[in-house]
Amino acid sequence: MVKPLGEVRKRSGVKCKVTEWHERTGTPVPARVAASEWPVVEELMTTYFACRQFARGTVDIRTQLNGALHRLRTGCLWGELPEGYGPWQLAKERQNAWFRKGFWPVLVEGLNRRGAATPVRREPQVPPLEVTVTVASESVKHDTRSTL
Template sequence: MTLPGPARGDLTDAQWALLEPLLPTPAAGRPPSRSKRQLINGIRWRVRVGAPWRDVPERYGPWQSVYDLFRRWTRNGTWARILTALRSRADAAGLITWDINVDSTAVRAHQHAAGAAERGKAGITKRSSPTITGWAAHAEG
């Protein structure tokens, strides 16, 4: 079956040539009725648009087939392996710039940095940032 021409957002021939070798080899048995490229384009359409699976256009095949491939490859880790392989190739080609940003939403202070009470000698409780008047009160008391 030939597709009626690529839809906007479908894989180009160059993208398919890069992706196809990363796909798992089909198991022996009945040949699939839809091409992997057609089903993957359906998955990409659904993820890009955010529509329900039942709204996947017929040009990508039955929505059940598109969903089944997505679900199987999610469960068995195929999508993760494909992403890792593509990311490795892009990094090796210098196409990824790695910037590391750290801010207070990603970093937690140690519990002692929060001014938690600690025990010193003779059972005197002191704070991590005491004031002079506080120490004087403990010394005299």
């Protein structure tokens, strides 16, 4: 008998390219970006996004960035992102767009210069399992061959 010892987490089956990049390159995940640090990030963004295409929305960009970083540090699923980071779909779209444009590695490198970075965390899809084996007591002939 096999019994899960924790929650079985359902993933979509689509691997996160950003998480994989962090794992493959060994690039740690930056700490939270404070409001006082945001002007430096905005200046860096202007070299990649001339028309400030990400400036609009109900949730500010720094909050969404911090949500994406939180997800990478904790290993939570996008749908488990705390509400304080705004709708998880927006943070996910922004992170993926930045990664596609090549901005994510530049951003992370710049933020990691501050220190306090942590390794990316990916939660296992299957929790620890308790396996119980019962062996039936039967008479076994010793002269029979087994392929095991």
